[in-house]
Amino acid sequence: EVQLVESGGGLVQAGGSLRLSCEASGFTLSRNWMHWVRQAPGKGLVWVSRINIDGRTVNHADSVKGRFTISRDTARNTLYLQMNSLRVEDTALYFCVRDFGGPSDDWGQGTLVIVSS
Amino acid sequence: QSVLTQPPSASGTPGQRVTISCSGSSSNIENDYVYWYQQLPGTAPKLLVYKDNQRPSGVPDRFSGSKSGASASLAISGLRSEDEADYYCVGWDGSLSGYVFGTGTKVTVL
Numbered sequence: 001e002v003q004l005v006e007s008g009g010g011l012v013q014a015g016g017s018l019r020l021s022c023e024a025s026g027f028t029l030s031r032n033w034m035h036w037v038r039q040a041p042g043k044g045l046v047w048v049s050r051i052n053i054d055g056r057t058v059n060h061a062d063s064v065k066g067r068f069t070i071s072r073d074t075a076r077n078t079l080y081l082q083m084n085s086l087r088v089e090d091t092a093l094y095f096c097v098r099d100f101g102g103p104s105d106d107w108g109q110g111t112l113v114i115v116s117s
Numbered sequence: 118q119s120v121l122t123q124p125p126s127a128s129g130t131p132g133q134r135v136t137i138s139c140s141g142s143s144s145n146i147e148n149d150y151v152y153w154y155q156q157l158p159g160t161a162p163k164l165l166v167y168k169d170n171q172r173p174s175g176v177p178d179r180f181s182g183s184k185s186g187a188s189a190s191l192a193i194s195g196l197r198s199e200d201e202a203d204y205y206c207v208g209w210d211g212s213l214s215g216y217v218f219g220t221g222t223k224v225t226v227l
Contacts, residue, residue: 035216037162045154045162045205047216061215095161100216101152101207103173107161 002026002106004096009111016086020111022079022096027104030055030074035100036081038092039110046092049081050100064090086115120145121206121219128225129196137222139189139206145217146208147187153180156203165204166191193224201226 008020020036036048049060049070058070069082079096093110122140129135141147153166164173166182169189181192193200206219 044203044221045156045207045218047207047218050216059214062213101150101164101167103167103171105164105167105173107163109161 002098002104004098004106004108006094006096006108006111009094009113011114011116012086014086014088014115014117016115017082017084018086018113020081020083020094020096020113022081022108024077024079024096024098027098029072029077029079032098032104033100033102034070034072034079035097036070036079037095037097037100037107038090038113039095040089040092043092047100048094051079083113086113088115088117091115120210120213120217121208123204123206123219123222125220126223126225128227129193130227131196131198133196134192134194135196135200135224136193137191137204137206137224139191139219141187141189141206141208141217143187144212145187145210146184146189146206149209149211151182151184151189151206151208153182153191154205154207155200156205158202162205196226198226200224 003025005023035050067085095110096108098106150168154162156162169184170182210217
């Protein structure tokens with residue numbers, strides 16, 4: 001059974017950092033494109049980042065470029081999102097997604113990040 | 118800010134057909150695929166349609182996607198109470214080098 005379990009969220013002050021983790025089970029992370037998508041409380045979905053199969057190509061949304069970095073540890077089968085210089089507007093539920101938009105599309109339940117001023 | 122525009126709400130009675138539109142541009146869905154997600158309250162989104170009009174395994178054929186130019190649509194036929202949810206279109210935007218979601222449509226079953 002495919003499972004994605006996010007962790008690492010919490011309360012942080014503006015300007016601070018957090019690292020989110022997404023532990024994958026039931027499949028091999030390095031054989032899939034992996035993504036992060038976020039959703040502010042009561043708001044819509046926003047795509048954040050993706051990493052390709054060989055781990056060499058990453059893309060980030062303009063709103064997080066230069067502040068967030070997506071990466072993975074194939075030995076741990078875990079996806080990460082390093083978030084620096086956090087802003088109040090980064091407050092959201094962060095979802096880890098396998099094969100976004102593909103036939104094997106799977107989502108975790110999300111981890112909540114709250115950035116206070 | 119979203120670059121794909123959806124109506125904020127849509128509604129219908131059980132058994133009716135409801136259609137949700139998604140308007141984009143040449144930098145996104147006109148020249149690349151559109152995808153549709155359903156998000157039930159308090160849950161993670163679920164993929165309903167991929168590559169414009171393909172349904173993942175397990176998605177009922179009551180849900181269908183179509184596209185013409187820079188506009189796409191999701192149709193829900195035989196509306197059921199369990200279809201009450203938020204629906205989002207999404208596509209890759211070549212100008213932004215990232216995916217862009219639609220503004221979202223809340224479907225209410227009357």
